[in-house]
Amino acid sequence: MADKDSSSRKEPSDLFKVENATPSIAPVNKIVLPPAEALKRRIRRFIAAGIAALIFFFIVHTVLGWIHDARLASSLDEVISDASPDVIDDALALLRDDPDGSVRARLLATAGLGGDLDKLKQAEALLAESTKQNDPDQRIAKIYAFLAEGDPRAAHAEAERPAKYSEQADAFLLGRASTAIARGQWKKARPDAEKVVDARPGAPEPLALLARIQARTDGAETALATLDRANKETSATRIVRAQVVGLLQGNASEALSLVEEVRSDEDASPVHKAWADLIEGVLAYRQGAIGEAFDRARAAAEREILADETLIVGTAQLLLALGRTSEAKGVLKRLSSGPSADLATRAHVIAWWYAQTGDRRAGLATLSGAGFGPENEAKPAFRALVIAELLNSSPRAAERGRAATLYQEAASDRRWGVAASNGLSRSLLEDGKVEEAIAALETGLAAAPNHLSLVDTASEAYVAAGQLAQAEKVTSAALAAFEGEGWAHGSYARVLLAQGDAEKAVAELERAVELSPGDASLHGLRGDAARMVGSGDDAKAAYEKALELDPAQARALSGFATLLIDTGNFDRAAGVIEQMDEAKVHDLRADEQRVRFAILTAAGQSGMSTMRNAIGRHPKNVPLRLAGARVALQAEDYARAGTYYQQAKRNGADARLADTALALAQLYGRRTLGAENSLERALEAVDAEGNRLKASPQVEVWELIVRARLALANEKRGLAVRYAAQAMKVAPDDADLHLLRADIEEDRERSPEAPLRKAAGAAVSMPIAAGRLAVLLGPTEEGCAMAAGYLKANRGGKLASRARELKRQCK
Incomplete structure (x- = not known):
């Protein structure tokens, strides 16, 4: 067997050690493609990246669009439920770059209903620029815009046009309900408001609209119960x-x-x-x-x-x-000529304005045109008050009697009792019935203690009646109750002036102006006080300050006219009176200054229309009618002057004064027998206790003039001269007396030039004197000036034809 540890398991040779080896082939770092193939690959990669980017951006845009639409829908929904400025501004911030202008326009028009006129103008511009004029949102925008402009007629026409409002049904219903309210159809507005409330439980804006409707149709308790349902x-x-x-x-x-x-x-x-x-x-x-x-x-x-x-x-x-x-x-100028949310109140408020400016006929025409003529029942109390204000200045006694009755009926009303008591008392004061005015004021103050409107009028009445202690009592109580009210100090100052404490009165008025620096009427009262104590410069400054605050302030205008007439500045007084005419200031004080200006400038026939209008507005005021009779004498309208004296006597004027003046007017009109009878009545006039009436210096002069003229008519020149001499000792600057002396000189066949010059230059002159002097002087420089002055005053006078001939000769 082979040994496992034999030489066949040798170490690898050095040939396999790479780090020491020498490479036989160079390494490949990249694959090099042919140019055409590389270009194709780059294009494929770019297309794939683009598609991925488009898909990504589409997904992002869709998600953002969903978010934007959700926020937009929420904002629109919130505007319908709560149209407060912050809510609308938040919604506008979302829509600032939105391509749909109609939605933004509706929001802006909704903001206009809150009184933001700048946003309303933006809405109108957007509405005009929009290409989708029939878009539902655009149609709703027009409804809101017309309402914000105060034009319910146009809003109603837009709301009645057929259109689909499925997406913004609540906005449409809310706009239609508001349109019905603006047209006075409160009951018709209720179903639409209820639908929006049901669709948006707890939303404050619809609930507020519904509660407002219910307060008018169902009563206060129902409206409060509706408001309790609001979630905030x-x-x-x-x-x-x-x-x-x-x-x-x-x-x-x-x-x-x-x-x-x-x-x-x-x-x-x-x-x-x-x-x-x-x-x-x-x-x-x-x-x-x-x-x-x-x-x-x-x-x-x-x-x-x-x-x-x-x-x-x-x-x-x-x-x-x-x-x-x-x-x-x-404020009333802002009202449109279309339908009204409350026609009865609107018509009566406009009629009340006419009544306060002295235009009774326009006020009655306003009521009759709206279907609320004075022949209908005078209820509620506000209607009774307005009709009383209109009929109070009527020339018919029956209508003035009805006005007094209506004042008394309205005086018992909780809301309008003060205005009625004040109107009745001022009417009685104008007629000279001071005691009756005081009784009416005391009744009003019992129902509304320390009401400063009544206290101010009461201070005038008590001062006129000489009851200074009672005046001080009433004004002191009001001052204690309203220490921070300028008018409390003003009324108290009036009493102090009557008591002769001018220094303290001025201090009180300074305090009054300090408390109410923007009240032009108080500045006018301060001017009156300064004028009464003889401080002309302070009075002028106060009047000018009042007119700076309010160029149509009645008290300041009439007081300033009085000051200018007192100081003889008739040119500027004419400008102030013209300003009174433009502002339609027709109260008694202003009319007194108009007539006074006509007398002192010897306006004659040119002042007759002003005088007659003034007396027509205040037919029972005795001093004004007596002054009007003097204007008629200057205008050579002796019959009208006599009629005015008789009417003044019937309205309570001093019988001796009225009959003596009547005798003088009759003598000017060549009615000698009537003058004799009038003088006889004057001499036999007695007071309520049967005592013979005493003659004032002016009446004494007139009696002597009448006696002298009667003597002259009976060819008793010496007696006439004696009477004239006696009158000269009493009133040496009387124009009537100088005219008498001129007639005596002519009867003596002497030149009347000297007395005619005095009559023409008297403080209260007679234009007839200038006419006679012009004829006497002939075509001289002074004669031509006298003729021009006479024709300016009495273009249709007795000597007008001769004065015109003289004027032609002068040319």
């Missing part, structure tokens, strides 16, 4: 709850807490913030804090919101309750 509180639900508990139920404390939450919510829309200001303003007015109410109403009016008509009308209504007609006008 938003500014929309808080505002509707505040409207219900504050405005309908009168729970001021809860409403104010809700309002404060909305105001501090940075995510609240402009509409909700405006509603917060309005609700707080209404509650402040009901409590009597009229300064706070005005500040809140002005804050609500500052936001240029068109989307909510009830907000616009409510703001204007509050401003009118505060007597701020110019601010109310700016």
Whole structure:
């Protein structure tokens, strides 16, 4: 056997040691292909990589698209449920680069309903640029955009067009419900709102809309129960709850807490913030804090919101309750001419504005055109108040009597009793019935203690009646209740002025202006106080500050006109009166200055229309009618002047004054016998106790002039001269007296030039004197100037033809 350890198991030879061996063939590092084959292989690899990349990107795009669509659908869904600014901005962030402009447009239009006009303009631009005008989302966008613009007619037309809204049915139903509300169809809006609420349980936006509808149709309790179903509180639900508990139920404390939450919510829309200001303003007015109410109403009016008509009308209504007609006008201009959410309230608020501006006919036409004419039943209380305001200035006694009755009916209402009591008392004060006005104010203050609107009017009434102690008592109580109210200090200052404490009164008014620096009416009151104490520069500065804040502020305009007329600055006074006309300031104080300006500038016939309009607005005011009679005398309308004196006597004017002035007007009109009878009645006039009425200096002068003219008519010149001499001792600058002296000189066959010059240059001149002087002087420089002045005043006067002939000669 072979040995296992034999030599056949030798070590391998060195031939197999590679590291030491020398290779016989070179190693191959790569396979070198022909160029054509290599190119084909590269192309195949590139195609495979491209296909893989396309598949990858397709998968990624699909997944991202699903995510984007999911987030977009969620955002759209959230906007329908809660259309707050933050929710809308989040949705817009997703859609900023989205190719579908119609969806983005609908979101922007929805934002416009929140009062964001910038976003509404963006929506309109997107709507105009979109190529898919009939896209369902685009159609819904138009509904919301029209609503945001305050055009419910166009929104309704768009909502009624046939279209498929399957994907955004809730958005469409919500828009259609809002459209129905804007058209005043509250019951029709309810089914659509209920469908959206059922489809979105707990969503705050639909629930807020439904609760708002129910508050009007079913009552406050039903609306509050609906709001309790919301899964979270938003500014929309808080505002509707505040409207219900504050405005309908009168729970001021809860409403104010809700309002404060909305105001501090940075995510609240402009509409909700405006509603917060309005609700707080209404509650402040009901409590009597009229300064706070005005500040809140002005804050609500500052936001240029068109989307909510009830907000616009409510703001204007509050401003009118505060007597701020110019601010109310700016708010009412935002109303569209289409359908109304509440036609009755809208028509009556507009009519109330006309009533406060003195345009009774326009106000009655507004009510009649809307189907709420004054012949219908005057209910509720707000309607009674508005009709009373309109009929109060009627020339018919029966309509003025009805106005007083309606004021008394509305005075018992919880919401409008203060405005009615204030309107009735001011009407009585204008008519000179101070005691009746005080009785009405006391009744109003018993129902609304310390209400500053009533306190301010009461201070005027008590001062007019000379009851300064009672005036101080009422204003002091109001000042203690409303220390931080400017008007409390203003009313108290009025009483201090009446008591002669000018320094303290000015200090109170300084405090009032400090508390309410933006209240133009308080600056006007401060100007009145400065004018009354003789500080013309301070008064001018206060009036100018008031007009800077509000160029149409009634108190400041009339007070400034008074100051300018007092100082003889008739050119600037004419500009202020023109400003009053443009602002439609037609209260008694303004009309008094219009007529006074006409008298002092000897406007004559050119001032007759102004005078007649003023008396038409205040037919029972005795001083205004007496002043109007003087304008008629200057215009050579002696018959009208006599009629005015008689009407003033019937309205309670001093009988001796009225009959004496009537005798003078009759003598100017060549009615000697009537003048004798009138003078006889004047001399026999007695007061309520049967005592002979005393003659004031002016009445004494007129009596002497009438006696002198009667003597002159009876050819008793010496007696006429004696009477004229006696009158000269009492009133040496009286134009009527100088005209008498001119007639006496002519009867003596002397030149009447000297007395005619005095009559033409008197403080209260007579244009007829300038006409007679022009004819006397002839075509001289002074005569031509006198003729031009006479024709400017009395173009149709007795001497007009001769003055025109003289003017032609002058040329």
